[in-house]
Structure formats: structure tokens, C-alpha cells
Amino acid sequence: MVFTDIVFYVLAAILLFSGIRVITTRNPVHAALFLVLAFFTAAGIWLLLQAEFLAIALILVYVGAVMVLFLFVVMMLDINLDKLREGFWEYLPMAGFIGLLMIVEMTMVLADKNLHPGQAAEAPVNYSNTATLGRVLYTDYLLPFELAAVVLLVAMVAAIVLTLRERRDSKSMNPSEQVRVKRNDRLRIVSMPAEVEAPEPAPAAEEKK
Amino acid sequence: MENMQFDLLALLPELVILGMGMFILLLDLFILSQNRSILYGLSQFTLFAAAFFTFKTHTPAVGFSFSHMFIDDTLSDVIKLMMYLGTSLIFVYTRKYLQDRNLFRGEFYAMVLFGLLGMMIMVSGHNLLLIYIGLELLSLCLYALVAFDRENPRASEAAMKYFVLGALASGMLLYGMSMLYGMTASLDVSDIANSIMQQNKSPVLIMGLVFVVAGIAFKFGAVPFQMWVPDVYQGSPTPMTVLIGSVPKLAAYAMTVRLLVQGLHPLALDWQDMLMLMAVLSIVIGNFSAIVQTNLKRMLAYSTISHVGFIMLGMMSANANGFASSFFYISTYVLMSIASFGIILLLSRQGFEAEEIDDLKGLNQRHPWFAFLMLIIMFSMAGIPPTVGFYAKFTVLQAAWQAGFTWQVVLAVLMAVIGAFYYLNIVRKMYFDAPADHSPLTAPVDMQFILSVHSLALLGLGLFPEILLGICGHSLLISLQ
Structure with a gap:
């Protein structure tokens, strides 16, 4: 060894x-x-x-x-923590089954005789991993590299869109929003049956009990 | 490095979309909120400009750029033009809805354009890495757009479900890609095909294929990867639903062509069976589940699943004829789904979502013209002649029949008849029931006009199906040579 x-x-x-x-x-x-x-x-x-x-x-x-x-x-x-661990034992059989399935799959993949890791060629003395990576990244893989930057931009925009909130305590008013207010936003008309005076109950009957 | 300039020229439409997306994002900060219609106009202009450049730089020859990563063939140009058209229609139909709900913001247009960029990259990707990055760009934009309406808890829930399941699917796709890379030592689609041809079929390759097919099926929303579709369709605000449910299907189709046809064609016998199983299950489960729905968006989600089954029915033939028929199906499906959601958006107004099937009751008495348009759309979805949906189903079934899938075709025809029930149920409610509410339409005139032209086009394309069919078949044939 x-x-x-x-x-x-x-x-x-x-x-x-x-x-x-x-x-x-x-x-x-x-x-x-x-x-x-x-x-x-x-x-x-x-x-x-x-x-x-x-x-x-x-x-x-x-x-x-x-x-x-x-x-x-x-x-x-x-x-x-207790809430997080809730249902741990309940889900264990299912999770265990899936885990087992994945182990079987991985063994099948790794046991494949077509998968023979070739002996890596001996690198020259002054070989620089970083320089090679940089060269490939900015030539052959330029397009995916730049697009990854766009993905990051989108992630940033999405994070801001989803979390940025206008200050709640701000007292400033927006006239255009105020003008657009509709009747239904402020007032709700409920249709109700007319109230009828209930007939006087007979308290005497109660007292007899 | 010498041909750098030429490289960029091939990417001109993508660069236009990217540049304008960022410009819109920045411009939004400097204009007053009542002037935001400028952003809408700019977005439409961007789509027009991109279409112009795609059309101008089109050549019948297959061109590669960026070290064989980016492919520019007729298929990609045709799909991109369809995507611009679809996105442009969505912009028209969603404007009023967004304005009413205080969602009319620059970020919406920027995100849609970035998502479109991701789809264009998927269409033109000739490298597993590029296809994956395009897919992630698209998915990320869609997740954010579903959650765009922050005040809406249902939308947040839908976004969460979509995000978790989408991330799982991306992971599966990536896992499959890594196995393919391990066996072929290349990320390039045509190199992979050559390498597979020279080696024996091994379990690793098949397992990689299974994961790749699973990733594709998730993006399509085919059974058994359909569980996200109904919840996300129903929970998202309608503009986001139509964004998820229409144009990305074209991108998923292009991804399938690149991965399964151009890359893994030597394994066609294996993926044929997988697609067949998914097609049959999708058609059966989609149609039966759609019958019991009362929510229009949820019903359309299940109907999408059954349409995806038909699309896979064409692809499982694994020949040019079959793929051309599913291309035709998918392009008509995109038109139909945008139109059907267009009607939902048309009937919605401030504080009211027309998303229950009962909201369409008596539409004929309220707005006979739009009831008629909805009739055309529903007939087209059900596949009743002379609408284009009939020819779409017909060509797909014909291709599958010629490839020898007899019982699958018979089953699909039976299921299409069952499916006609819930589409015609809507027509019945529109024409024979009494209307529940009588509020007038608030949709702008341009939307009403374009929706009319769009829906009538479904009828027109049905009368002359050979135009679209010819474009689809031709572009696919000269790209797959």
C-alpha cells in the first residue's frame, strides 16, 4: 500500500x-x-x-x-429541534428504502466493467492546474461561463424582488394610487333582510317551571 | 480566437435579449411608475428586434460557434421565432392583469426576457453543460416569477413546490449527464453519439439515459413526473401559469431533440420504451383527472399532461416523421394554451379571477363573440375538425401507427374521446347555462383584437394545416441530416 x-x-x-x-x-x-x-x-x-x-x-x-x-x-x-425531528421514525422506512435503492444503483454503476479509470498521465514538472483551468474557461467554455454570470444576475434580481419591501412606517402618500381607489375597495354593501320586531316572548311560561 | 467576431454574430438574437433585459431592469429605476408602459413597449420591441435578427441571420446550413457549443440550424431558428411570437402574445394578454394587481413592474419583463434567453440557449445548446445552464436560467426565472406576487400565499406555496421539485429534477438530469460524460468522456452532443456507437451498451449508459429522460419528463410534466403541474398551475397568478405552460414546452422539445435524437440516438431502442410508457400513462391519467376538476386552471393543467402524452406519442416513434409530428403538435399546443389562458385573463378584472369553470357560465349571453372564440379553442384542444388541434392529433397518431404502435394509438383515440367530454362541458356551460355575473369586460381593445385574431388563427391553421406542418417537418429534416 x-x-x-x-x-x-x-x-x-x-x-x-x-x-x-x-x-x-x-x-x-x-x-x-x-x-x-x-x-x-x-x-x-x-x-x-x-x-x-x-x-x-x-x-x-x-x-x-x-x-x-x-x-x-x-x-x-x-x-x-423537536419540531424538526418530528416524523423522523415515520419517514425512516421510506427513506431507508430509497437509500438502499441508491446504494444498489451506485454499485451497479461502479461494478460496470466498461468503467475502467485509465491511469492518469503523469503531469509535466511545471504543470499548473490553475493555468490550464483558466485557459479552458476563457476559450472553450467561454459561453457557459458568461451564461453562468447571467444565472447569478437572475438569482440576485430574484432575491431582491422577493424580499425588498417598502418601509411600512413610511407616511408618504402616492396620489396616483389614491386616485385609483374604487368604491368597492372602501365600502362593502351588504344586503340584509329587513329587521322585524320580534314578538314579545311570554316570560310567564318560563317562570312556571 | 480569430473567429471571435463571427461567433458573436451567431449569438446576435441572444445578445439583443440579454442587453435589453438588463436595460429594462435599469430603466425601471429611473422612470415614474405611471410611465411603466414604456417597459412593455420596449419588451415587445426587443422581441421584434430579436425575431428580425434571427430571421436575417438565418441560413439553411448548420453553423457552429463557441467551440462547437452553440448550434445555429434551421430547427433552432424556427423554434426561436415561435418563442418570440408566444412571448409577445403573453405580454399582450397579461398587461392589464398585471396593472390591476400592482404587479406591473420592470422586473417582470426583465425576468421573462432572461427566461427566454435561457430557453434560446437550450434550443441552441450542443453541449450538455450549455443545455444545463440554459435550463437553470429558465427555471430560476420561472421560480421567481411564480412567487412574484408576494402578498399571495398560494403563489408562494406553488413557487416552493415548483422550486423543490424542479431542483430535484435538475439534479437528476445532471446526474444522468455526469454518467454519460463518464462513459463517453465528452460533453459534446455529437461526440457522445459517436462514442456510444463505438462501445458496447453498458448499465451505466442506460442509467444515465434513465436520469436524462426523467429530467426531460419533469420539464414536460409527463406522468410519473406530473405531480407539480396541477398545484403550480392553480397556485400561480394566471400570467405566470401561461408563462410556465406554453413557451417552455417548445424549449423542452428542443432539448429532447438535442439530447435524445442527436446525442443518444444509438440508444433509441431503450428510450423508445420509456417514452411509450410515459405517453400512455400521461394520456390516461391526464384525461381522467381533468374530468373531475372544477377549477379551470387545474383542469387545463391536467389537460396539459394529456397533451404531453400525445407529444411523447409522436416522439416514441424515434424517426424523423414522428418528431416532426410532435413538433407540429407542440407548436399548435403552445398557441392553444396561450389562447385559453388569454380568455381567463380577458374575463379577470380587478379583484376577480375568472378561474373557476362556473365563471364561464352563460358567456354566450354576456359576450357572444368571446364565447365563440372559447368554443374554437376548446374544439381545438379536444381535437375536433376543422380546428388545428384535430390535425395535430391526427399527424401524431398517424406517425405512431406507421411506426407500428397499434394498441397505443387505439388507446389514445379512446382517451381523446373521453377528453372531449370536459372540453365540451365548458362549451355547454357557456351556451346553455344562465350567467352568474354580468360585469362588463375591462380588457383593453388591443388585447381583445389580438386574442380574436389568435383564436381565429386556430381555425385558419386547421383549414390550411400544411403551412405549419410543412415548416415543422422541413426545419426538422434539414437540421437532423
Whole structure:
């Protein structure tokens, strides 16, 4: 067994452990921290594959930015844990069945003898993963790259459209809206039967009881 | 890098849409809210300009650009022109509704244009990555548009359902794509086809195919991936429903052609069975569920599912004839669905949604002309001659029959007869029931006029079906050579 193999298995074991802990731990802050650990070990595995840029990007973007934001949200929201875990046992058989199905599928895929990972060619000494990635990104993959920027723009616009609210305490008036008011917005005419004076009940009958 | 300039020229319509979308987004900040009609005009102008450039740069030859990622063939040009027309009609029909409900904002037009851009990329994508990004761009815009009316809890619920299930479907599509990439070592559609041809069929390829087909079926709303359709159709504000239910189907069709025909044609025997199963189930479940609906939008959602079944009925033949027939079906379906939602939008007014079937009661006494138009639309959806819907069903069934799918065709004809029940039920309510409310129409004249022309076109196309049929068949044939 080569040294890199040992490193891989250690990292993989940590990754699996932290992945399981993410969904089993009771405390959401702990779960988020276990997710950070999972990202770190995944980045380590990518380093083994000599994908340095991706490994660093994973740590910078996911651990550095996304997870920090996520932790903020988890800490600020008062999450009711018992409510979250409600129905866990109820859904377990179904979830377990689907999980089993996925394991079978993955085994079928990985056991396929047509899927033979070729030995990666030895990279030249001064080979830079980052430079190659950059070159491909701005030539062959220019169009998807630019379109991904449009996707981000749309996400930003959507987030603002859905959350930006005009100040509720603002006392300013909008004359054009006031003019457009219709009668039905202010006044509701309800048709009711005319009230008829009820005949005097006979209290004497009650008292007799 | 030398032919960069030429590359951009092929993308001219997309660039126009993108640029104008951003311009509208910015302009919205600087104009007064009572002048927002400018944005509407600009959006219509954008669609016109894009159509002009698509038409001008059209050549019968198949052109590639951006390192074989972007394909510019006749099929993509024809579908794009149909998309501009559909979006333009939607803009006309939805303006009054949006103004009445304080939704008439620049973001609506910008988001629709960005979504259109995503659809155009899907149509012209010749690379799995590009197709996926186009799909995400479209989906993201649609999710946001469904939730656009923030005060409406039903719309928020619909958006949430659509988002969660849509994200799941995108994930499945991506998973399938990654398996295809693993087996063929390429993201390019034609390289994938060549690579599959040279290797043995393996479980991984089939599994990748299953996931890709599942992703496509979700976008179409075919059984068993139909669960989002009724809830999202009913919950969304009507303008968003028509946006989801019409033009994106064209994009989904183009995606199917790119992925299944141009990319995975060597596996046609496998996906034929999958499409057949989905087609039969969609037609049966869609038609039977539509019968019991009382909400017009929900009924139209189930009718969409059955129409999708017919579209897949054409595609399962896996030959040019079948795909041409489903192209014809889908283009007529887009026209029909926009028209039917156009009627709902026409009858809606401030504070009133005409979305129950009973709201159409006695329409003949209130507005005989629009009752007649709705009659044409419903006849066309049911497939009653001489409307175009009849020819659409006829060509699809003919193609399936010629490909040897006998019992499927017989079943589809039976189901079409059952389906006619709920369309004719609407006609019965319009003509034989007494009207429940007598409020006058508030729709602007331009909308009434264009809706009339649009609905009459369904009749006109039915009388001369060979025009549209010829365009569909021709564009598909010279693109698939």
C-alpha cells in the first residue's frame, strides 16, 4: 500500500463519518461544523487527485463564505429541534428504502466493467492546474461561463424582488394610487333582510317551571 | 480566437435579449411608475428586434460557434421565432392583469426576457453543460416569477413546490449527464453519439439515459413526473401559469431533440420504451383527472399532461416523421394554451379571477363573440375538425401507427374521446347555462383584437394545416441530416 492510498482511506473515513454526523447530530450548529469538516476532507481528496485549484476553491468558497453565512443563519434563527425531528421514525422506512435503492444503483454503476479509470498521465514538472483551468474557461467554455454570470444576475434580481419591501412606517402618500381607489375597495354593501320586531316572548311560561 | 467576431454574430438574437433585459431592469429605476408602459413597449420591441435578427441571420446550413457549443440550424431558428411570437402574445394578454394587481413592474419583463434567453440557449445548446445552464436560467426565472406576487400565499406555496421539485429534477438530469460524460468522456452532443456507437451498451449508459429522460419528463410534466403541474398551475397568478405552460414546452422539445435524437440516438431502442410508457400513462391519467376538476386552471393543467402524452406519442416513434409530428403538435399546443389562458385573463378584472369553470357560465349571453372564440379553442384542444388541434392529433397518431404502435394509438383515440367530454362541458356551460355575473369586460381593445385574431388563427391553421406542418417537418429534416 502506497502512502497516498493510506491518506485517501483516512480522508475518506473522516468524510463518511462527518457526513453521517451532519444528519444525526442534534445540534444544528454542530451539524454545520461537521459539514465544514466534510468539505475540508473532500478538499484533501481533491488535492490527492492533483486538482489543487478546485480544492482551494472549495475551502475558500464553501468553508470560507457559504458555511459562515449558513452558521450565521443557524445561530440567528431560533430553530425548534423537536419540531424538526418530528416524523423522523415515520419517514425512516421510506427513506431507508430509497437509500438502499441508491446504494444498489451506485454499485451497479461502479461494478460496470466498461468503467475502467485509465491511469492518469503523469503531469509535466511545471504543470499548473490553475493555468490550464483558466485557459479552458476563457476559450472553450467561454459561453457557459458568461451564461453562468447571467444565472447569478437572475438569482440576485430574484432575491431582491422577493424580499425588498417598502418601509411600512413610511407616511408618504402616492396620489396616483389614491386616485385609483374604487368604491368597492372602501365600502362593502351588504344586503340584509329587513329587521322585524320580534314578538314579545311570554316570560310567564318560563317562570312556571 | 480569430473567429471571435463571427461567433458573436451567431449569438446576435441572444445578445439583443440579454442587453435589453438588463436595460429594462435599469430603466425601471429611473422612470415614474405611471410611465411603466414604456417597459412593455420596449419588451415587445426587443422581441421584434430579436425575431428580425434571427430571421436575417438565418441560413439553411448548420453553423457552429463557441467551440462547437452553440448550434445555429434551421430547427433552432424556427423554434426561436415561435418563442418570440408566444412571448409577445403573453405580454399582450397579461398587461392589464398585471396593472390591476400592482404587479406591473420592470422586473417582470426583465425576468421573462432572461427566461427566454435561457430557453434560446437550450434550443441552441450542443453541449450538455450549455443545455444545463440554459435550463437553470429558465427555471430560476420561472421560480421567481411564480412567487412574484408576494402578498399571495398560494403563489408562494406553488413557487416552493415548483422550486423543490424542479431542483430535484435538475439534479437528476445532471446526474444522468455526469454518467454519460463518464462513459463517453465528452460533453459534446455529437461526440457522445459517436462514442456510444463505438462501445458496447453498458448499465451505466442506460442509467444515465434513465436520469436524462426523467429530467426531460419533469420539464414536460409527463406522468410519473406530473405531480407539480396541477398545484403550480392553480397556485400561480394566471400570467405566470401561461408563462410556465406554453413557451417552455417548445424549449423542452428542443432539448429532447438535442439530447435524445442527436446525442443518444444509438440508444433509441431503450428510450423508445420509456417514452411509450410515459405517453400512455400521461394520456390516461391526464384525461381522467381533468374530468373531475372544477377549477379551470387545474383542469387545463391536467389537460396539459394529456397533451404531453400525445407529444411523447409522436416522439416514441424515434424517426424523423414522428418528431416532426410532435413538433407540429407542440407548436399548435403552445398557441392553444396561450389562447385559453388569454380568455381567463380577458374575463379577470380587478379583484376577480375568472378561474373557476362556473365563471364561464352563460358567456354566450354576456359576450357572444368571446364565447365563440372559447368554443374554437376548446374544439381545438379536444381535437375536433376543422380546428388545428384535430390535425395535430391526427399527424401524431398517424406517425405512431406507421411506426407500428397499434394498441397505443387505439388507446389514445379512446382517451381523446373521453377528453372531449370536459372540453365540451365548458362549451355547454357557456351556451346553455344562465350567467352568474354580468360585469362588463375591462380588457383593453388591443388585447381583445389580438386574442380574436389568435383564436381565429386556430381555425385558419386547421383549414390550411400544411403551412405549419410543412415548416415543422422541413426545419426538422434539414437540421437532423
